[in-house]
Amino acid sequence: MRITDTSDLWWKSAVIYCLDVETFLDADGDGIGDLEGLAQRIDYLADLGITCLWLMPFYPSPDRDDGYDIKDYLSVDERLGDLGRMVEILRLAHDRGLRVIADLVVNHTSDQHPWFRRSRAEKDPAKNPYRDYYVWRADEPGDTSAQVVFPDQEDSIWTKDDKTGEWYLHHFYRHQPDLNLDHPEVVAELLRAVGFWLELGFDGFRVDGVPFFAQGPGKEGGDDLVDPHAFMKQLRDFVQLRRGDAVTLGEVNLAHEDQLAFFGGDAADEFHMQFDFIGMQATYLSMARQDARPLATALQERPELHRTNQWATFLRNHDELTLDKLSDAERQEVFDAFGPEERMQVYGRGLKRRLPTMMGGEPRRLRMAYSLLFSLPGTPTLYYGEEIGMGEDLAAEGRMAVRTPMQWSATKNGGFSSARPSRLVQPVVGDGYGPEHVNVMDQLHDPDSLLSWIRTLIRIRHACPELGWGELEILEHDAGPAVLAHRLSLESTAVVAVHNLGADPVTVTVPTHGFGGDPRVVDLVTHDVLAAPGTEVPCALEGYGVRWLRVRPTGDLAVP
Numbered sequence: 001m002r003i004t005d006t007s008d009l010w011w012k013s014a015v016i017y018c019l020d021v022e023t024f025l026d027a028d029g030d031g032i033g034d035l036e037g038l039a040q041r042i043d044y045l046a047d048l049g050i051t052c053l054w055l056m057p058f059y060p061s062p063d064r065d066d067g068y069d070i071k072d073y074l075s076v077d078e079r080l081g082d083l084g085r086m087v088e089i090l091r092l093a094h095d096r097g098l099r100v101i102a103d104l105v106v107n108h109t110s111d112q113h114p115w116f117r118r119s120r121a122e123k124d125p126a127k128n129p130y131r132d133y134y135v136w137r138a139d140e141p142g143d144t145s146a147q148v149v150f151p152d153q154e155d156s157i158w159t160k161d162d163k164t165g166e167w168y169l170h171h172f173y174r175h176q177p178d179l180n181l182d183h184p185e186v187v188a189e190l191l192r193a194v195g196f197w198l199e200l201g202f203d204g205f206r207v208d209g210v211p212f213f214a215q216g217p218g219k220e221g222g223d224d225l226v227d228p229h230a231f232m233k234q235l236r237d238f239v240q241l242r243r244g245d246a247v248t249l250g251e252v253n254l255a256h257e258d259q260l261a262f263f264g265g266d267a268a269d270e271f272h273m274q275f276d277f278i279g280m281q282a283t284y285l286s287m288a289r290q291d292a293r294p295l296a297t298a299l300q301e302r303p304e305l306h307r308t309n310q311w312a313t314f315l316r317n318h319d320e321l322t323l324d325k326l327s328d329a330e331r332q333e334v335f336d337a338f339g340p341e342e343r344m345q346v347y348g349r350g351l352k353r354r355l356p357t358m359m360g361g362e363p364r365r366l367r368m369a370y371s372l373l374f375s376l377p378g379t380p381t382l383y384y385g386e387e388i389g390m391g392e393d394l395a396a397e398g399r400m401a402v403r404t405p406m407q408w409s410a411t412k413n414g415g416f417s418s419a420r421p422s423r424l425v426q427p428v429v430g431d432g433y434g435p436e437h438v439n440v441m442d443q444l445h446d447p448d449s450l451l452s453w454i455r456t457l458i459r460i461r462h463a464c465p466e467l468g469w470g471e472l473e474i475l476e477h478d479a480g481p482a483v484l485a486h487r488l489s490l491e492s493t494a495v496v497a498v499h500n501l502g503a504d505p506v507t508v509t510v511p512t513h514g515f516g517g518d519p520r521v522v523d524l525v526t527h528d529v530l531a532a533p534g535t536e537v538p539c540a541l542e543g544y545g546v547r548w549l550r551v552r553p554t555g556d557l558a559v560p
């Protein structure tokens with residue numbers, strides 16, 4: 001690896017930040033966040049240190065699935081702004097060194113999309129060129145309730161359309177008909193949209209709902225399954241032709257071997273990146289048990305990736321905190337530890353909460369969790385508000401619990417909007433996690449705040465390419481199962497991170513072998529240079545304590 005590779009393959013050492021424009025900052029006072037507001041906060045994001053902004057869907061939408069129901073792929077929802085404002089965001093972000101990626105929802109559209117309106121008008125494809133843009137069947141589908149994504153809202157993945165008496169496929173809500181990704185015209189339309197946003201200046205896409213691309217036209221589960229890889233290869237190829245350094249990041253919550261296939265295997269010709277859902281769920285299981293082994297196992301079982309590929313790591317996103325890859329007993333352990341009440345859970349598989357409440361308001365544990373996230377091999381992804389420890393609104397419906405307005409200050413509406421509270425797109429979180437207690441302003445200049453801690457972690461990421469590129473080794477130690485000690489080695493240097501997932505203090509002896517007899521060891525948080533005679537460093541950790549060390553041979557001139 002050469003240092004210049006880190007710019008060519010920028011996503012391998014990025015820090016991603018996800019936000020929804022409508023809940024970030026409202027500049028025009030109508031209660032809905034907008035692009036003008038986001039423009040005001042690009043410097044905040046640059047100062048935080050993130051390098052890539054992921055914008056949740058901003059397209060025109062009836063907004064019945066928070067914008068994931070798109071009715072026009074080539075425009076901006078007028079509540080948020082317009083294309084001119086979007087270009088301003090891209091200009092500003094690029095000027096500050098930030099890249100911007102867009103959510104790309106190709107599995108389905110809104111039922112308000114003109115393609116669907118035309119599709120349902122006439123059932124004979126010979127007369128209706130739009131009929132096969134979606135997936136229709138003439139016969140009764142039978143019971144498909146086990147396949148729905150939102151079991152509290154839908155009981156079938158097929159809905160009968162009165163207009164033609166046929167059923168259309170929808171894995172998500174019935175107002176989100178699945179596109180037929182096997183149809184050349186559909187693919188061409190979608191790629192046209194991809195090309196449009198790339199030309200405008202976007203740096204890539206987060207691709208939504210990938211596991212559902214594999215549907216059969218007409219007959220779900222039949223022999224005629226759409227090959228999702230064929231679509232992905234076309235998407236990747238097109239993106240690559242138009243913008244060689246644009247990235248594709250897949251939401252592919254599948255088993256490792258299936259994820260490997262969506263990276264394109266050895267050919268690496270599908271996604272550049274995918275979220276590590278398995279690692280995320282193992283992290284929660286480890287934290288619940290105060291036992292690092294499930295996480296260590298998940299990390300060790302990750303398939304080896306092509307050098308251009310990367311995992312995107314995360315602890316929270318805009319959806320339910322899914323625990324679907326754990327066994328029933330494991331999921332119950334996480335529920336018991338972090339969301340024991342039914343109102344904290346959703347879809348029988350996930351949690352509605354954000355981290356601070358799950359960690360019982362225990363600041364050291366919260367910091368440990370984020371430190372752990374930033375120490376894992378991969379590219380860390382933050383969801384807005386995590387950096388200040390925002391809580392959730394359990395009274396909000398399902399996943400909306402974590403989609404509350406960003407809390408900028410202790411003033412009205414948390415500084416999000418000047419509108420009357422009743423006009424806000426979502427109510428601001430109240431009580432102990434409300435803006436009086438949790439906001440950016442208070443934390444910005446407080447060196448002991450969570451925000452300052454997250455900035456420190458991001459600073460470390462920027463200083464240490466080992467974290468995005470290094471080879472992982474889980475270190476043996478004798479401090480008990482609560483401690484994860486791992487090393488990421490890259491050529492002559494390494495980062496060693498030690499995390500105590502337990503509440504009791506421990507002392508860990510960290511091996512520093514392989515760097516000559518007297519390596520140089522720097523504490524990456526305090527900047528202390530440690531004496532490391534021999535090949536080990538003793539680390540005393542408090543309950544939920546962490547330690548970050550950089551190890552290199554003496555005489556190596558790299559900084560720090």
Ligand code: GLC
Binds near residue numbers: 105172208209251318
């Ligand atoms: C993805 C998104 C989720 C959305 C769904 C349907 O899972 O993360 O928010 O509702 O796709 O587009």
